[in-house]
Amino acid sequence: MEHSGRVKMSDVARRAGVSVATVSKVVNGRYGVAQATLDRVQQVIADLGYEASLGASSLRSHRTHVVGILVAEFEPFSTELLKGASEAIGSTEYELLAYSGGGRRTDVGWERRYLSRLGGTLIDGAIIVTPTVVDAHSVIPVVAIDPHTGPTGLPTVDSDNFAGAVMAVEHLVALGHRRIGLMGGRPDLESARLREAGFRAALQAAGLEVDESLVVNGGFRPETATQPARELLDRPDRPTAIFAANDLSAIRTIEVARELGLRVPDDLSVIGFDNVPESALCEPPLTTISQPLRDIGARALHLLIDLLDDKHDKDVPTHLQLPTALVERSSCRALA
Amino acid sequence: MEHSGRVKMSDVARRAGVSVATVSKVVNGRYGVAQATLDRVQQVIADLGYEASLGASSLRSHRTHVVGILVAEFEPFSTELLKGASEAIGSTEYELLAYSGGGRRTDVGWERRYLSRLGGTLIDGAIIVTPTVVDAHSVIPVVAIDPHTGPTGLPTVDSDNFAGAVMAVEHLVALGHRRIGLMGGRPDLESARLREAGFRAALQAAGLEVDESLVVNGGFRPETATQPARELLDRPDRPTAIFAANDLSAIRTIEVARELGLRVPDDLSVIGFDNVPESALCEPPLTTISQPLRDIGARALHLLIDLLDDKHDKDVPTHLQLPTALVERSSCRALA
DNA sequence: ATGAAAGCGCTAACAT
DNA sequence: ATGTTAGCGCTTTCAT
Numbered sequence: 001m002e003h004s005g006r007v008k009m010s011d012v013a014r015r016a017g018v019s020v021a022t023v024s025k026v027v028n029g030r031y032g033v034a035q036a037t038l039d040r041v042q043q044v045i046a047d048l049g050y051e052a053s054l055g056a057s058s059l060r061s062h063r064t065h066v067v068g069i070l071v072a073e074f075e076p077f078s079t080e081l082l083k084g085a086s087e088a089i090g091s092t093e094y095e096l097l098a099y100s101g102g103g104r105r106t107d108v109g110w111e112r113r114y115l116s117r118l119g120g121t122l123i124d125g126a127i128i129v130t131p132t133v134v135d136a137h138s139v140i141p142v143v144a145i146d147p148h149t150g151p152t153g154l155p156t157v158d159s160d161n162f163a164g165a166v167m168a169v170e171h172l173v174a175l176g177h178r179r180i181g182l183m184g185g186r187p188d189l190e191s192a193r194l195r196e197a198g199f200r201a202a203l204q205a206a207g208l209e210v211d212e213s214l215v216v217n218g219g220f221r222p223e224t225a226t227q228p229a230r231e232l233l234d235r236p237d238r239p240t241a242i243f244a245a246n247d248l249s250a251i252r253t254i255e256v257a258r259e260l261g262l263r264v265p266d267d268l269s270v271i272g273f274d275n276v277p278e279s280a281l282c283e284p285p286l287t288t289i290s291q292p293l294r295d296i297g298a299r300a301l302h303l304l305i306d307l308l309d310d311k312h313d314k315d316v317p318t319h320l321q322l323p324t325a326l327v328e329r330s331s332c333r334a335l336a
Numbered sequence: 337m338e339h340s341g342r343v344k345m346s347d348v349a350r351r352a353g354v355s356v357a358t359v360s361k362v363v364n365g366r367y368g369v370a371q372a373t374l375d376r377v378q379q380v381i382a383d384l385g386y387e388a389s390l391g392a393s394s395l396r397s398h399r400t401h402v403v404g405i406l407v408a409e410f411e412p413f414s415t416e417l418l419k420g421a422s423e424a425i426g427s428t429e430y431e432l433l434a435y436s437g438g439g440r441r442t443d444v445g446w447e448r449r450y451l452s453r454l455g456g457t458l459i460d461g462a463i464i465v466t467p468t469v470v471d472a473h474s475v476i477p478v479v480a481i482d483p484h485t486g487p488t489g490l491p492t493v494d495s496d497n498f499a500g501a502v503m504a505v506e507h508l509v510a511l512g513h514r515r516i517g518l519m520g521g522r523p524d525l526e527s528a529r530l531r532e533a534g535f536r537a538a539l540q541a542a543g544l545e546v547d548e549s550l551v552v553n554g555g556f557r558p559e560t561a562t563q564p565a566r567e568l569l570d571r572p573d574r575p576t577a578i579f580a581a582n583d584l585s586a587i588r589t590i591e592v593a594r595e596l597g598l599r600v601p602d603d604l605s606v607i608g609f610d611n612v613p614e615s616a617l618c619e620p621p622l623t624t625i626s627q628p629l630r631d632i633g634a635r636a637l638h639l640l641i642d643l644l645d646d647k648h649d650k651d652v653p654t655h656l657q658l659p660t661a662l663v664e665r666s667s668c669r670a671l672a
Numbered sequence: 673a674t675g676a677a678a679g680c681g682c683t684a685a686c687a688t
Numbered sequence: 689a690t691g692t693t694a695g696c697g698c699t700t701t702c703a704t
Contacts, residue, residue, distance in 0.1 A: 005456055005475045006452055006455060006456040006475045007452075008681060008682085009681065009682065010681080010682095018690075018691085019690065019691050019692080020681085020682075020683095020691095021683080021684085021690075021691060021692080021693095022689085022690060022691075024682065024683055024684085025683095025689095025690090027682095028683080030683095030684095032689055032690080033689070033690085034689060034690085037689080037690085049448060049452065049471075050452070051448075051449050051452035051453050052453065052681085052682075053395075053452075053453065053456060053457050053458075053680095053681060053682075054391075054453045054454055054457070054458060055390075055391045055392075055394050055395050055454075055457035055458045055680090055681080055682090056391075056395055056457060056680075056681035056682040056683090056696095057681075057682050057683070058391050058682090058696090059389075059391050059392055059395060059680090059681080059682070059683090059696045059697065059698090060681085060682050060683045060684080060695080060696050061682080061683055061684085061696085062696085073422055074415070074418045074419050074421070074422035074432070074434070075419060075422070076419070076613075079410070079415040079418060079419060082410045082415060082418075082434075083410050083411060083412070083415060085410070086409055086410035086411070086436055089436075089438045090438060092438055093438065094438050095435070095436065095437050095438045096410070096435070096436045096437075096438065097433060097434070097435050098410070098418075098433070098434040098435075098436075099431070099432070099433050099434075100422055100425075100431065100432045100433075100434075101431050101432075102425045102426060102428055102429065102430050102431045102432065112385060112387075113387050116342055116343075116385065116386070116387035116389075117387050117388065117389065117390045118390055118391075119342060120341055120342040120389060120697095121389050121390070121391035121392060121696085121697080122389075122390060122391045122458075139341045139342045276613075277412075277612075277613030277614050277616070277617055278613050280613070280616040280617045280621070281613055281616045285616070344697060344698085345697065345698065346697080346698095354674075354675085355674065355675045355676080356675090356697085356698075356699095357674075357675055357676080357677095357699080357700080358673085358674060358675075360698070360699055360700085361673095361674090361699095363698095363699095364699080366699095366700095368673055368674080369673070369674085370673055370674090373673080373674085388697085388698070389696095389697060389698070391696090391697080391698090392680095392696075392697035392698040392699090393697075393698050393699070394680090394698090395679095395680045395681065395682090395696090395697080395698070395699090396679075396680050396697085396698050396699045396700080397680085397698080397699055397700085398680085456681095457680085457681080
């Protein structure tokens, strides 16, 4: 039936005996179409299974009812946010487009690249996950989740990283640990900075000194946490407990510990941060500080939709901060 | 500097003192540009932070180096696949676009709608997750993950659902269970059909009769599993064990059991299917049949890339089937 | 080596 | 109520 490729608006128009303009009106529910024409065109659309090309229509109309969620990579953290956003979008008129680069994902400025690539045409607004380079004045409304250090000027959703880190260290201290290491996160992110600050504050409050040789940078990813974990653990004066700035690096730390012949939690206690589902899959199950990740995703989405629908005062920079909580599992234990 | 909106190719052209055609050549690495011009244009691109609009370029070029993964919803199952695809795309030249509808996600035919909306222009190929309506002859190459009942003609990746289901039931039987219920999945999906078939086959092999009142349809989702779970459990002759066709309905079954005052696994054993990370988070942790979901996502992606790069004989319908395995946790126990 | 011009599929004025 | 026309931002012949 169709010569080559997808059915387009002109196909519908020809078959219905009208102009493409009329089909466009029908598709977009514009007024000024006779009932009979409407019915006929809709019938043809149904018959042919026509659906407007997002690329083409967005190019012209600049309103797509699609929101983007831009991530460097689909990993446990970002996909939890995605689940929350997906659930939240159910109550809206929008569709959800999640975008991630390929191999070159370590490059800085991906968030700006993706925003240029998709913004202005394909998506009406975007949620950017852990952006480091943010131009506050984007073409389209943008909400940041867990952004880089310093004020961004962007509406932001995150959780109380400082309080969470304090909670983690207090838990270790209460368990009798005195020699506590920090597997730090990406230093360009505010969350990592605050977790380190919380770590230091809690130690100080407990009357403990920070041994700087016990503070390493794990970069939030398993690959980047391996070497730092070895540095921390492969030495006679190793810590008895480690606070890792996120679950992924905590899990990697546990793996490295086992490779070195250490038992967790008997020889080493490890506490993480995030409470991604993978933390429960870990052996032993990881004690961690939970962030309400799905809720964060959902809040960010609603914030964005409010921005798009002009239900929000754009002059008030929004910062939603959600609470953290201790989740006790089996990777920490009291010092004998 | 920029009057209004994003920087476009004409802005670059003006600033570099060349035509848009030349800029296009530079951006796309075409030959026929003097070195000096090349340098100058690239400099301007860098200065302005220009990035081509995906919508506009795809409209014209029909080759975007973006692949789509189309899902009804971002939930634990699809996001595991997404993680696998994301990892796999790192070794390619492509970028990844995941698309999901909004509220109307229960409608049938979403896969066709999304394919028309994005295919032909925005994406070069697509992975469709649990499609029920598949037109084998799409405009762009398509790979299906866990498709609907019957032959689709599409390259497909799934796991050995039948063997997995048999394994699940054999486990329950070995534990001494004789009265075993089935929380079935979406009957339009081949995977659900095969899991039910495996359930029946394993019972028969064990010399057990299938009590049809113990076979219900949970629809793979928590919302749709609630009522069927009550039907199964809120009766004097309830089963001592339930095999649920996926983890989400297994988890919901456990929740319903607790609401009814039953203890799991003491009063009821439950085994799931999928091994999504959430299954470990469940209380008690769920015994389940694992599918290598991330691997499935990765395989599907590689298959699609091979199709796009013509490294694959298109006349051979591919069906990759991956193995399942029993994961014992705490939701099943031997009958006293 | 560079630019002018046409057109991808669609929407939005503006005619009729 | 419907059709005509002019683009949206880009790529791609085809001239020059």
